[in-house]
Amino acid sequence: MTAQPGxxxxxxxxxxxxxxxxVRGRQxxxxxxxxxxxxxxxxxxxxxxxxxxxxxxxxxxPGGRGPSQTQVNAQIIEHARAGRSVCRLKxxxxxxxxxxxxxxAEVAAAGIPWDVVPGxxxxxxxxAAAGIPxxxxxxxxxxxxxxxxxxxxxxxxxxDWAAVAAAGGTIVILMGVATLPTTCERLIAAGRPSSEPxxxxxxxxxxxxxxxxxxxxxxAETVEQRAVRNPAVVVVGPVVWALRGGST
Ligand code: SAH
Numbered sequence: 001m002t003a004q005p006g007x008x009x010x011x012x013x014x015x016x017x018x019x020x021x022x023v024r025g026r027q028x029x030x031x032x033x034x035x036x037x038x039x040x041x042x043x044x045x046x047x048x049x050x051x052x053x054x055x056x057x058x059x060x061x062p063g064g065r066g067p068s069q070t071q072v073n074a075q076i077i078e079h080a081r082a083g084r085s086v087c088r089l090k091x092x093x094x095x096x097x098x099x100x101x102x103x104x105a106e107v108a109a110a111g112i113p114w115d116v117v118p119g120x121x122x123x124x125x126x127x128a129a130a131g132i133p134x135x136x137x138x139x140x141x142x143x144x145x146x147x148x149x150x151x152x153x154x155x156x157x158x159x160d161w162a163a164v165a166a167a168g169g170t171i172v173i174l175m176g177v178a179t180l181p182t183t184c185e186r187l188i189a190a191g192r193p194s195s196e197p198x199x200x201x202x203x204x205x206x207x208x209x210x211x212x213x214x215x216x217x218x219x220a221e222t223v224e225q226r227a228v229r230n231p232a233v234v235v236v237g238p239v240v241w242a243l244r245g246g247s248t
Contacts, residue, residue, distance in 0.1 A: 012119010126204030142169030148176025
């Protein structure tokens with residue numbers, strides 16, 4: 001499948017390793033007239049775009065420098081209206097905490113055709129690449145996906161941490177490094193054992209991948225000591241040890 005003129009293709013780039021984009025995602029990327037990409041997208045991936053394709057960075061550095069969401073949306077719409085095929089390349093899966101839906105809502109409102117190429121989300125890929133199964137017949141029959149970044153936007157729905165804790169099973173937290181101390185406290189207050197295992201997987205599937213292990217009681221301190229930074233996925237639950245046999 002090739003990119004279609006006047007169409008916006010919202011494509012998941014996968015978690016980091018350029019080998020983890022889907023075949024269809026790569027086909028769209030290779031054929032698009034315009035590639036609008038986020039900060040977390042691997043530079044190697046952009047090399048597979050057409051040499052004459054326009055490359056537009058939509059990424060925001062931490063601290064908020066870069067184009068606003070409104071500017072990005074306006075550019076995407078302008079290119080599509082001019083009859084160009086647009087590959088909107090977003091890290092992981094475009095609809096998992098990625099604002100993909102907000103972008104597509106505007107594209108759709110502008111009457112522009114669009115489609116989505118799903119991506120390998122870091123929420124699943126980071127634990128998998130670290131050898132942590134999110135579900136396991138013996139250990140977890142649910143996995144809850146949650147953002148640690150609630151409250152950033154005043155319209156954002158707040159996270160009910162007590163309900164997350166009560167759901168049992170595995171908890172996967174994205175954008176959760178800065179708020180990790182509070183999150184651990186809340187989960188313990190809501191009844192999760194302080195000895196419950198936690199893994200923080202930083203830059204999963206990138207060459208710099210780093211895994212930090214601990215428990216709800218001590219992980220926040222270890223993460224601070226090791227200067228763990230975003231992007232990182234936090235996994236809480238006994239599955240952390242499922243394949244590790246109780247040793248690092
Ligand atoms: N749509 C993306 C998530 C965007 S939100 C997806 O499906 O993966 C950004 C957050 O994703 C980061 O703060 C981090 O929690 C997580 N993330 C993205 N790439 C990651 C990676 N390679 N390693 C660890 N976490 C990652």
